[in-house]
Amino acid sequence: METAPQHITPATGRLGVLFVGLGAVASTVIAGVELIRQGLAKPVGSLAQMGTIRLGNRTEGRAPLIRDFVPLADLDQLVFGAWDPISDTAYEAALKCGVLDRYAHIEPIAAALKEVEPMPAAFDQNYVRRLEGANVKPTTGKRDLAEALRSDIRDFKAARSCDRIVVILCASTEAFIDPSPAHQSLAAFEAALDADDESVPPSMLYAYAALKEGVAFVNGAPNLTTDVPAMTELAHTAGVPISGKDFKTGQTLVKTVLAPMLKARVLGLSGWYSTNILGNRDGEVLDDPDSFRTKEKTKLGVLEHILQPGRYPELYGDFHHKVRINYYPPRGDNKEGWDNIDIFGWLGYPMQIKVNFLCRDSILAAPLVLDLVLFTDLAQRAGLTGVQEWLSLYFKSPQTAPGVYPEHDLFIQQTKLKNTLRWLMGEEQISHPGMEYHED
Known part of the structure; x- marks a missing residue:
């Protein structure tokens, strides 16, 4: 049954994308977007850019592209920034990671890659023991680190004239921690933050800073990060979407x-x-x-x-x-x-x-990151808050609302994603996953 379209604020202005971690995945995303913008490559693997969507029971004509169906931000609107404990620019990171061919896909866009210089990271080697770097913020306490990250977000938004921001965590996997009492409510979390509690890892500092700034947050790592009641509460309070966790690639x-x-x-x-x-x-x-x-x-x-x-x-x-x-x-x-x-x-x-x-790890991850940025921005402009279960397609361990069973079947996940897009645009939803494959 068709419904009235949801109100979606137009995707005007510039969309800032702040990566937590400027390693193989982030540098491959930035390079890929720039190559695509210049007409030097195609966005293969991106559902948002190349995927189609069946509309109801219509049979006439070809199914439209998703990017023609829903008002996504254009790739030319994207502006990139990052935090990383290693001071390499996106250009230097791309060279060191060795994902892309230097002369075919790095040097032609070297100037754009060199513009992305990572801000000092909120980094603690107690949580990621095999990684070292000098580009880190002073360890003046976790509350101060969170406030410094909030300042970074505001400064980046002003300096790059961004209208909206999405923060996406592409950083290294943190040491395992169990959910604790500090994670059960926003008040308990903020008390733990002030007490420099060990149950607050760096990834949660980034999530907290983003949400407090009214900025959507995506967790691409397997860390708890936003998958705790405190962050869900903050996301609803701040009126912004969150999703995660751990990119599903290979x-x-x-x-x-x-x-x-x-x-x-x-x-x-x-x-x-x-x-x-x-x-x-x-x-x-x-x-x-x-x-x-x-x-x-x-x-x-x-x-x-x-x-x-x-x-x-x-x-x-x-x-x-x-x-x-x-x-x-x-x-x-x-x-x-x-x-x-x-x-x-x-x-x-x-x-x-x-x-x-x-497989090529970052080549598989890059289009997922692009999709998540564009769909998360769409969710924010549509007023969707809290956990975005419809983005489960992209995660190994999809975060869900409390008491909701997570869906892992890839084809059901894809149907849920497209049905959310149909709902946003007031179109009839599809009831059977197999119908997604008869779009023409």
Whole structure:
């Protein structure tokens, strides 16, 4: 049933994008957007730029592009900034990370990349032990650090004449922390902030600073960050959207496709062993057991949520699920994900599926980041506040509102995203995920 379109403030002026972390992912995003703006590349992998959307039961003509259907900010409106404990510009970061070809994709836009110089970071090596850097703010206390980040946001917005800002965390994985009493309410969090409590990691300082400034925040790392009641409360109080957590790029993306296949065909699962070879900064940080534990938690939860062992004990009640990440410097950003999947079928006979995904980590992450920036800005202009569950498509461990079951099936996630866009524009929603694939 069609409804009236929601009020959406026009995407006028400049949209500031502030990255927490100016490493492989952020520098690849910035370079890619600049190349696309200059007509030197295509936004492959970006649903917001290249995806289409079916409108109701219409059959005439081709389904429109999403960017023609909803009022997204134009790529020419994007202005980039960042924080990072390493002082490299986006140009220097892109060279060091080795994701992009220097002469084909870095040097032609070198001037634009050199303009992005990271602000000093709110960084604490107690939370990311395998990373060092001198471009950090003085450790004068967590409240002072949060206020300094708020000042950075205001200064960037004024200096770059931005009308709106989105902050997106692309930083390294922090050491694992459990939710604590300090995270259960905004008042408790602010008391912990003033007390320099260890339960307040740097990522939460960035989230708090952004939300207090009325700025939307996206968590691309597996850290708790906004996935606690205190931040949800602040997001609603400030009237801004939040989403997370942990970009879904390679191996987990494959799981959210194959697991629904097993469930749809009622095939059993005995075990799923996953291992990764990765050599970039992310791989080095995850070589620390405490940081890996944070990442492991988001990677392990996918199968259980999709397969629902409690409902189908004879098929999925006792499967073994292992995840490993191996730091291997020669591989750089070119991650290799191996999956050995032991399944069983008719009469219990065993079978196997082998997957070897030779992927490029930041190449897969970059279009996700662009989509999240554009869709989050759309949400903010549409007055949507709090957790944006409709953006679950992009995350390994989607944050949901309290008491809401997270959806991990990639195709249901895609339908939910597009249905939200349809709702915003007053169009009829689609009831079955498979219908998304008959758009012409």
